[in-house]
Amino acid sequence: MKLGRRTALKMSAGAAVFAPAIVRAQAATKLDLATVWPDGNYHTKNARRFAEEVAKATNGGVVITVHSGGSLGYKGPEQLNAVRDGLVPMADILNIQQVGDAPLLGIEGVPFLVGNADDLKVLQKYARPEFDKIATKFNQTILYTVPWPTQYIHCNVKADTLDGLKGLKIRVPDRQAGDMINLLGMSAVQIPWGETVPALASGAVVGVSTSSVSGVDGKFWEFLKVFYKTNHVWSSQIVTINNDTWKKIPAAQQKAITDLAAKLQPEFWQVSIDADLTSAKRMIEGGMTMIEVPPAMMDEMRKRTVSLEKAFIDRAGPAAADIIAKYKKDIGRA
Numbered sequence: 056m057k058l059g060r061r062t063a064l065k066m067s068a069g070a071a072v073f074a075p076a077i078v079r080a081q082a083a084t085k086l087d088l089a090t091v092w093p094d095g096n097y098h099t100k101n102a103r104r105f106a107e108e109v110a111k112a113t114n115g116g117v118v119i120t121v122h123s124g125g126s127l128g129y130k131g132p133e134q135l136n137a138v139r140d141g142l143v144p145m146a147d148i149l150n151i152q153q154v155g156d157a158p159l160l161g162i163e164g165v166p167f168l169v170g171n172a173d174d175l176k177v178l179q180k181y182a183r184p185e186f187d188k189i190a191t192k193f194n195q196t197i198l199y200t201v202p203w204p205t206q207y208i209h210c211n212v213k214a215d216t217l218d219g220l221k222g223l224k225i226r227v228p229d230r231q232a233g234d235m236i237n238l239l240g241m242s243a244v245q246i247p248w249g250e251t252v253p254a255l256a257s258g259a260v261v262g263v264s265t266s267s268v269s270g271v272d273g274k275f276w277e278f279l280k281v282f283y284k285t286n287h288v289w290s291s292q293i294v295t296i297n298n299d300t301w302k303k304i305p306a307a308q309q310k311a312i313t314d315l316a317a318k319l320q321p322e323f324w325q326v327s328i329d330a331d332l333t334s335a336k337r338m339i340e341g342g343m344t345m346i347e348v349p350p351a352m353m354d355e356m357r358k359r360t361v362s363l364e365k366a367f368i369d370r371a372g373p374a375a376a377d378i379i380a381k382y383k384k385d386i387g388r389a
Contacts, residue, residue: 083118084304086296088145089134091125091248096272097330098292099123101201101323102147105294108319112311117304119145130247131228135295139193144300150186150200151229151290152247157189158371162378163202163289165367166235166360172328175202175289177385181378186293195295199316201323202291203266204331206232207345209275209282210262215349217356225262226251231367232264232288238359255279264288267334276341283346285356 088106092099099121106119129137134146135153154161162168162182169175179200190197214220221240227233233243244260248269254260255278262279263270270282294316301309335345348356368376 083115084308086117086119086144086300087127088119088121088147088294089125089127089129089137089143090121090123090147091129091131091134091149092147093124093272096123097268097326098147098201101319101326102294105199105316105319108315109312112315113308116308117312125249130249132247135193135195138195138295138297141194141297141299143297145294145296148293148295149228149290150293151231151288154229154231154370157193158367159185159375160189161229161231161367162371162375163291164229164231165364165379166231166287167357168364168379168382169289170286171205172202172324174386175291176324178378178382179291180385181381185374185378190293190295191298194298196298196301198294198296198312199320199323200291200293201320202289202327204268204327204334205284205286206264206266206288206290207270207282208262208264208285208287209270209279209343211280212262213281213344213346216352217359223262224260225264226254226260227264228290231363234363234366235287235360236264238363239356240359266331267338268330270343271334271337274341276338276343279343281344281346282335282338283348285348285353287356 088102090099090102102121106121109117109119127143129143129146131149132152132155134148135156137143138146138148150160151164163175163178169178187197208225210220210223210225212220212223217240223241224244225236225241226246227236227243228245228248230245233245236243241262244254246254246260251263252273255263255273263273263275264287267282304312339345364379368379
C-alpha cells in the first residue's frame, strides 16, 4: 500500500522522536576503577579480568576501565574517601591503609593473629559483615576481596636475633605494622607504596615490611639482600563501587555483577597464594636470600608484640573484640 506524503512525514517524525530513547536505553554504563598497583601486579590482573567478565555478564551493559599505577591521581590511603565522594566510581582499596577513617579495617593486620590463608578465610567470615557496614557508611558497596600474601621483612642484614636488626629504618604501610616494627626494635617509617622504591633508592629507609609480590613489583633485589619469612601481618584489597553509581545500574545487571564477584573471589584468592610462591622464587633468582626465622627469634617477636591485639581492640571497639573472640574459638586458639 502506498502511503500519502503527510502520513509518511508523521511516521518519519515519530521515528526521530523514539530513536534517541532507544539509544539511551542501550547505552553502556561506563565506570573507571582506580588502583595504585602496576599492570604486572596480580591484583591489577584480577581487576582487569573482573572487568572483562562483567562486560560479558551484562552483555556490554556495564563497561569497567581499570586505571593502574595510581594514574588517576589517588594514593592508596585516599581511595576510600575518593569512592565515597564520587571522585572515582570504583577502586581497589587496601584495607589497612584506611584505619584512620575506619579502624576496624585493620583487623587483619594485628601482628601474628593470622597464620595462613585458611586462618584468614575464617577471620573474614566474621569480619565481612562489619566491613560491609563500614562500606555503607562510606557510601559504597564491596564487590569482592582478595588478600595479599603473607608478609616478609626485606632488608640487607642477616641476623638470627632481633638485636641484630635493631635500629633499621623499615618502611611500613600503616600505623599498626609500624607499632609492630617499633616494638621489635627497628624504626618504622610509614610510606605509601608509590613512594617506597624512591625511599629505598635515597636511603630514607633500608628495609620494607611487605609481601613478596610487592618485592617483585619494586625489584627489591636491586636494593636489598634478604627477606625474613615472618608471616607477621595480613591485609586485603577490597574492590568497591560508589553507591550513587550502583543504584543507577539496573537490578538485573547488579545481580549479574554480584554473582560474578562471588564466583571469582575464590579463584582470585588462589591467585594470591600462587603469587606468593612465584614471587618469592623470583626474588631469590634476583639474588636475595629467604630466611626462615629461627624459633627462638619468632617467639621473641610474638612476646614483644602481644600488647598490640589489645591496643587494636581499644581503637576499633567492641565489634573487633567480638570478631577476634569468634575467630579464635573457630580455629581452636586460646
